Amino acid sequence: MQIHSMWDDYPTLKKDLAKTLDLMSSSIDLPNKEIEQTIIELFHSGGKLLRPAYLLLFSAFGKNTDKKKSIALAAAMETLHTATLIHDDIIDEAEVRRGVTTLQTKFDKDVAVYSGDYLFIVCFKLLAKYTDSLRSIKLNTASMEKVLLGELGQMNTRYRIDITVDEYIQNISGKTAELFALSCFLGCYENGGSTKLASNCREIGKSIGLAFQIVDDILDYSQTEETIGKPVLEDVKQGVYSLPLICALEENKAFFEPILIKKDQMTDEDTRVIHEGVITYGGVEKAYQLADHYTQTALDLIQQLPNNKANTKQTIFDITKQILTREN
Amino acid sequence: MQIHSMWDDYPTLKKDLAKTLDLMSSSIDLPNKEIEQTIIELFHSGGKLLRPAYLLLFSAFGKNTDKKKSIALAAAMETLHTATLIHDDIIDEAEVRRGVTTLQTKFDKDVAVYSGDYLFIVCFKLLAKYTDSLRSIKLNTASMEKVLLGELGQMNTRYRIDITVDEYIQNISGKTAELFALSCFLGCYENGGSTKLASNCREIGKSIGLAFQIVDDILDYSQTEETIGKPVLEDVKQGVYSLPLICALEENKAFFEPILIKKDQMTDEDTRVIHEGVITYGGVEKAYQLADHYTQTALDLIQQLPNNKANTKQTIFDITKQILTREN
Numbered sequence: 001m002q003i004h005s006m007w008d009d010y011p012t013l014k015k016d017l018a019k020t021l022d023l024m025s026s027s028i029d030l031p032n033k034e035i036e037q038t039i040i041e042l043f044h045s046g047g048k049l050l051r052p053a054y055l056l057l058f059s060a061f062g063k064n065t066d067k068k069k070s071i072a073l074a075a076a077m078e079t080l081h082t083a084t085l086i087h088d089d090i091i092d093e094a095e096v097r098r099g100v101t102t103l104q105t106k107f108d109k110d111v112a113v114y115s116g117d118y119l120f121i122v123c124f125k126l127l128a129k130y131t132d133s134l135r136s137i138k139l140n141t142a143s144m145e146k147v148l149l150g151e152l153g154q155m156n157t158r159y160r161i162d163i164t165v166d167e168y169i170q171n172i173s174g175k176t177a178e179l180f181a182l183s184c185f186l187g188c189y190e191n192g193g194s195t196k197l198a199s200n201c202r203e204i205g206k207s208i209g210l211a212f213q214i215v216d217d218i219l220d221y222s223q224t225e226e227t228i229g230k231p232v233l234e235d236v237k238q239g240v241y242s243l244p245l246i247c248a249l250e251e252n253k254a255f256f257e258p259i260l261i262k263k264d265q266m267t268d269e270d271t272r273v274i275h276e277g278v279i280t281y282g283g284v285e286k287a288y289q290l291a292d293h294y295t296q297t298a299l300d301l302i303q304q305l306p307n308n309k310a311n312t313k314q315t316i317f318d319i320t321k322q323i324l325t326r327e328n
Numbered sequence: 329m330q331i332h333s334m335w336d337d338y339p340t341l342k343k344d345l346a347k348t349l350d351l352m353s354s355s356i357d358l359p360n361k362e363i364e365q366t367i368i369e370l371f372h373s374g375g376k377l378l379r380p381a382y383l384l385l386f387s388a389f390g391k392n393t394d395k396k397k398s399i400a401l402a403a404a405m406e407t408l409h410t411a412t413l414i415h416d417d418i419i420d421e422a423e424v425r426r427g428v429t430t431l432q433t434k435f436d437k438d439v440a441v442y443s444g445d446y447l448f449i450v451c452f453k454l455l456a457k458y459t460d461s462l463r464s465i466k467l468n469t470a471s472m473e474k475v476l477l478g479e480l481g482q483m484n485t486r487y488r489i490d491i492t493v494d495e496y497i498q499n500i501s502g503k504t505a506e507l508f509a510l511s512c513f514l515g516c517y518e519n520g521g522s523t524k525l526a527s528n529c530r531e532i533g534k535s536i537g538l539a540f541q542i543v544d545d546i547l548d549y550s551q552t553e554e555t556i557g558k559p560v561l562e563d564v565k566q567g568v569y570s571l572p573l574i575c576a577l578e579e580n581k582a583f584f585e586p587i588l589i590k591k592d593q594m595t596d597e598d599t600r601v602i603h604e605g606v607i608t609y610g611g612v613e614k615a616y617q618l619a620d621h622y623t624q625t626a627l628d629l630i631q632q633l634p635n636n637k638a639n640t641k642q643t644i645f646d647i648t649k650q651i652l653t654r655e656n
Contacts, residue, residue: 031481087445091438110419111483113441117415118476120448121469128466137465138456141449148446153359155439 004048006322010315013056016071020052023075024082027122035111038103039119042082045098050212050323051077051179055187057319058201060310062191072130073190076123076140077183083119084147084175086112092234120144136190143182150174158239161249161260165290168246169210177209184208197306204301204316211294211324217242218287221278223328233271237264243290245274248283255281295324332376334650338643341384344399348380351403352410355450363439366431367447370410373426378651379405379507382536383515385647386529388638390519400458401518404451404468405511411447412475412503414440420562448472464518471510478502486567489577489588493618496574497538505537512536525634532629532644539622539652545570546615549606551656561599565592571618573602576611583609623652 003021007014024043030036052074059070088094089102090112096102104112127140154171157163184205189198220233221244236245241260249256255277259270266274278284302317331349335342352371358364380402387398416422417430418440424430432440455468482499485491512533517526548561549572564573569588577584583605587598594602606612630645 031477032484035480035483087441090441107483111480113415113418113444114476114479114483116441117444117448118473118480120445121472121476124452124465124469125473128462128469132462134456134460134462134465137452137462141452141456144449145446145453148442148449149359151442152363152439152446155363155435155442156360 055183058187060308060312076126080123086116146178172213176213180209181205207298214291243287244283247286248281251281383511386515388636388640404454408451414444474506500541504541508537509533535626542619571615572611575614576606576609579609
């Protein structure tokens with residue numbers, strides 16, 4: 001088992017994240033042990049575990065931090081995230097995720113569909129087992145609904161060269177920011193934090209999630225296939241235009257249109273031209289400005305948080321700064 | 329809106345089923361209205377609505393039947409069932425379901441994946457909104473887990489010509505019988521029925537579900553593509569061998585093996601030969617015997633139920649007999 005090296009400086013958190021992964025793994029019990037093993041491998045494939053980490057860090061803002069419960073909720077968040085990754089990989093027909101062969105490549109599409117579904121259920125199982133309130137189930141359900149609405153909203157904007165920045169933000173508010181928001185909220189709220197404080201935590205999570213997704217989308221334009229671990233600009237072929245391209249399109253639609261119109265028939269040379277064009281027409285730079293805006297909002301809100309006994313406020317500040325200014 | 333004609337003789341139930349469909353439809357609110365419309369069309373495409381019907385019928389065994397809550401739970405069950413249908417259709421690459429063009433055909437695979445996921449969430453949303461106990465959420469989660477384990481268990485037995493009747497029963501116990509069991513259980517339990525009575529209802533639902541799936545699988549061998557509304561023996565090509573074929577295989581493995589070994593490369597002529605072989609080697613007949621066994625178990629258990637004010641016991645008996653001896 002490998003916990004991402006970004007947590008090396010935070011030994012308590014690192015240990016709790018290891019426990020989170022353990023709980024996730026032990027919650028999976030499938031008739032086919034080969035499928036089970038592949039899912040568990042995916043859990044342990046070195047993702048940053050940001051959602052569970054934030055949940056655990058924000059749990060210190062509760063009146064009475066319940067470690068066991070927080071780890072279970074953290075496991076629920078990461079399981080949910082993994083479910084969406086598995087279903088994303090079906091759609092992208094991705095062969096590899098974080099160096100692990102995807103379920104639909106190793107087995108078949110059906111295994112990937114049902115495994116994702118199964119992980120959604122495991123998420124609810126963990127929540128229902130460890131929470132004591134229907135309210136948390138309701139909040140979780142509402143958040144999951146927003147995640148899916150974000151994914152389905154993305155369908156609406158596919159292949160649209162006139163997609164606006166606002167539409168993009170709306171899509172990523174659902175598909176990415178919502179789970180960050182929920183993780184920060186639940187960490188505080190489920191450990192007895194006040195509704196007001198938990199609601200602030202939620203806002204922080206949302207800003208982090210927005211900035212995180214923008215930075216992620218920017219990295220598509222500064223990375224090679226090797227360092228990023230998935231094919232470069234594959235999303236563009238499939239009509240999902242992210243912020244750097246949207247900003248560049250605003251600058252020079254005529255440059256991109258003849259290529260984008262080819263849709264999934266775009267060649268590697270086409271994506272190379274798009275890649276260069278996005279940089280040339282300032283798409284990356286503009287996207288960075290918006291990422292900075294959300295990063296700053298998050299950091300400002302974090303600074304306004306009260307202190308807590310476990311001193312996680314500074315950690316939250318530091319790691320947020322680190323992941324939102326990362327270069328890979 | 330069209331409610332299946334099998335409910336014509338039960339006007340109260342028919343009205344409640346219409347309300348169930350209304351609630352399902354009004355629970356769907358998507359950014360893309362075309363996708364929303366397609367999902368709602370699927371809801372109204374004339375399925376038998378057996379799971380919600382049983383839930384509503386069994387609700388009369390509670391001490392205090394809460395109609396509004398029962399309709400919401402019924403809607404949750406049918407929404408969940410629809411979610412599994414949508415994901416099944418992705419796997420089968422089905423173009424049509426009950427005469428309605430499938431989501432992945434009308435839009436794309438991603439829409440089908442996320443719409444199914446969304447309906448899973450809507451199911452939990454309905455449950456969380458209308459139930460007052462975490463216990464129901466837990467039970468529902470446990471049932472959904474069994475449904476998925478049944479689907480994933482099916483992977484284990486795919487293309488295996490030595491698959492046993494027991495393995496088949498185990499698969500359909502999860503993927504079909506569990507939702508019937510849960511519907512019957514929740515109907516009684518959530519309306520104040522005793523744990524013992526609700527547990528009996530669960531057993532009845534399980535037997536009905538098993539018999540229902542076996543009859544469904546038998547009908548694949550007695551129907552044409554037109555009457556069944558989906559390609560005949562498509563499942564066999566994909567390695568899912570159902571009871572009639574399993575029984576026929578036990579009789580004459582050598583006849584089927586050279587054809588089955590072609591897997592998804594089987595021609596229409598191949599499936600025709602399998603079709604005939606299954607009848608010749610008594611597969612359909614033997615499958616009928618097992619369907620009869622579970623039907624009889626269900627009917628016996630129903631007769632042992634106490635009477636209730638709404639007099640649904642006789643209705644349950646009659647419609648169970650009807651659907652389990654149906655010929656299409």
